Amino acid sequence: TDTASSHEIFGIIQSSGSAFLTSNIYNNKIYNLQSNANTALDTGTTAPVVNGIRIATGLGRLYMYNNAISLASQVGNQARLRGIVVSNTAGAFPFRIAFNSVYLGGFATGSSINTISFGFLKASASKVKLRSNIFYNDRTGGNRNLSIGVTNVTNWSDSVSNNNLFVSQLANNIGDYNTLTNLNFTDWKTNSLGDIGSLAPDAVVIPSGSLFTDVSTANLNINNHPAGWYVKGQGSIVDDSLVVTTDYVGGSRPTTLAQGPPTIGCYEVSSLSSSISFTQNVTGNGTYDFTLGGKPISSVVVSNFSTPFQLAFRHFSGVTPPNIPMVGNPRYAQFFDSLYISSGSLGTATYEFRKYYYESEIGNVLDTIGQDTTTLRIAKSNNGGLEWIPEPGMTNGYTPGYPGYVYATDLNSFSIFTITGTLGPLPVELASFTAFVDKNNVDLKWTTSTEINNSGFDIERKLTGSNEWTKVAFIEGNGNSNEPKNYSFVDKNLATGKYNYRLKQIDYNGNFEYHNLNSEVNVGIPSKFDISQNYPNPFNPATRINYDLPIDSKVSLKLYDMLGREVYSAVNNELNTAGYYTVQLNLGSLSSGTYFYRIIATGINGQEFVTTKKMQLLK
Known part of the structure; x- marks a missing residue:
């Protein structure tokens, strides 16, 4: 708790860093940061700022992952909260910010235009890559409370942010972008160009108590609750430069497409015992969409309508479809959809089923991201997965878009669906x-x-x-x-x-x-002193010598001719730590002939190792 005026406090701040260094900020739990400053000076532009993690300087590589940040206790003044803020000068490499869970709570007084809270804020030209983060802003009061803010759009593009969960008290308070404020999720995606695979339900749909275990102590584990489907299987593997193999409590994460998509946030969900069901009342021909937190999941396009009925839909992200045959290394996505009539009947109607394609959940259907998506197809099971029918429609294919979708037409029964493909087995x-x-x-x-x-x-x-x-x-x-x-x-x-x-x-x-x-x-460390015969031997003009040190030692490695004269110094009384060493020699300046090399290694415990070996230089 900080009670000073005109101040800024942090859970973690990076305030230095070379362009040649790599920083890792991971597996931290940050909570109960608050400012009690409440004087006349602590309002508006001079109100205190409370940061979970701030990147203030540093031009090198940054990997920030598996952090749990809960700023839930700030109440009663105009304090401005930021879960994660990037405000440093742009470097050469994008900062990888992935699998973090950020919760903001409490309330602010007044409505000063400066009293804004952000789950994530990019306030500089820095390059970032946001993947699989939760930014949950449950705060009230002040001017506005946002999941994300990008007030400096330099180096921002359509590939920067994706597969995140944005939650706020009001659905029209997702983010600020450039000079635009209070954007809803649709407008956010239109203007920021990204987050096609992200989700943004409001806090009424998934209350923090349903999603998280205990925000007061930053125990942001995901509860076994239907709200968990907004994060389970909705994340993505970041890229080859950041492979996050575990969550912040040590649980395993998927690391390949074939293993399925990971969970958004710092905690990996292995299974959920209940599901979310969505319904649509079908009253005529047309398209009936099913979305999850503003993310398109599937659509049903009804034709030849004859009688009203109600459709019920459930989406199981990050779950292997049931009873997939394991013979022949089949290709199936890591999700399935359940679609059935909950009341009424289909009558004479037929329908086209569309499943929107997101590369993170494609499983082993494609060998690599970016491979030919025209090979994607719907697979349908009419008996709970006991038998899967690839390409069940009159016509079957893929329509590109943002996102694109896989489709099957002229269907007349409901069951479960997933995506397969026309590629052969994995190589x-x-x-x-x-x-x-x-x-x-x-x-x-x-x-x-x-x-x-x-x-x-x-x-x-x-x-x-x-x-x-x-x-x-x-x-x-x-x-x-x-x-x-x-x-x-x-x-x-x-x-x-x-x-x-x-x-x-x-x-x-x-x-x-x-x-x-x-x-x-x-x-490990060698068990004894040793030196190898040089290889190759005879040689011209390059060769190498290996030596082993069981303890830290001062080492001298020198070459002598047949008369005992020193002709080359490879290691000159240098202190080496315990370990294995290889010395590469290029002796092109020496004449052909027989030479001797001698090592003298004196350990820090006084033990001495002296050995001489012969080598042959042939030109």
Whole structure:
């Protein structure tokens, strides 16, 4: 609590940062920040500002994820609340802000034009990417209380923001954009150009007590309540530079399209025991839309109407359709819709079913985002998923749009639907992927059950905690095969540390799919001093030498000719921490002949290691 006047307080503030550094702000719980300042000076433009997280300076990479922020206790003055605010100078890289849950509550006095609260505020030219965040503004009083504000539109585009949940007390108070204020969700999307996969119900539809466990302590876990369907399966995998594998309590998140879409916010929902049902009274020919928080989900276009009836609709996002056959690696999306008549009868009417396409829930129907969407098709089951019928309509296809939709026409019965496709099976079915550590070498092995059109595998590695993957090798595939094929690769001479690996399987058309190694690989500290024979040997003119240090040591590594004269110093009495080391030598300036290299390593405990080996330079 801060009682000073003319002030600004923060849960977290980043106030410095080089363009060459990476910042990670994650797994924080921020709550009960408040200002009690209430003098005549603390109003209007000088009213206090309360921030959950503020990025004030810094030009490097920023990854902000899995934070729970609840500013629920600020009452009784003109304090301005911001859940997350970005106000620094623009850098080269967009800030990745994903899987955060922000709640604003309490009330403000007066109606000063400056008393505005934002769940998220972009107040500078900074580049950002917003994905899978909850911005819930339950605050009352003041001038206006918004889920999002973009007061500086520089570097904003249609790809910046998507798959978020915006909630406010009033449906016409979603956000400010540039000079436009109090935009409703439709106008927000029209002007900001983004958020086609986002949702924006008002607080009456999903009260905070139904959605969150306890906003007073930032326990923003999602309750087992129908309100949870506004976030479950509505998120998206951000991109390859930010793969968030767990939520803020350690629960697993989907990390590939085939695993399905993740939950919006800092908490991953595995299942919900009840659903949301929507109804439409069909009174004639025409289009009947079903939306969720302003997000188009499905439509029914009725023709040949004869008698009134009521349609009931339920959408199960992030859920594998029931009883999908597992033979032949079938392609189905990670959702299904239930559509049935709750009263009346269809009579002589027929209908076209349209399912709006969002890339985050496409599952394994497409191999990659951006692949040919004209291959998408509706699949329908008339018996609860016991049997699925691809392309059930008289005509079947995909209509592009923003969003586009998949359709099937001339249907005359209701049941459950999902999306499938006309592409063949996935190129590769991976049976196993393992790693074994031998000193500072990692032996990777994997086996495929079947292969179709398989060009091969990129092997990619990153340090645990880093977001940067590095390609280390390519292993050629076997093209087409109906029998198990075994592959292996040894990643040699790694530094001490913890690593993650993944395979990027690529087919001959350039399509690809990632397969992650389930476990972390730990390259530890050597158990003893050692130095290798140089390799290659004989050599011309380059070779390398590996040495191992079980403790921090001062190291000298030098070369001598046959007369014992020093001719080259590779390591000159340097302090090395315990670990594995490789020295690359280029001895083009030396004459052909036999040389000796000697290591002298003196550990911090006084232990000394001295060894001499012979090498041959042939020109």
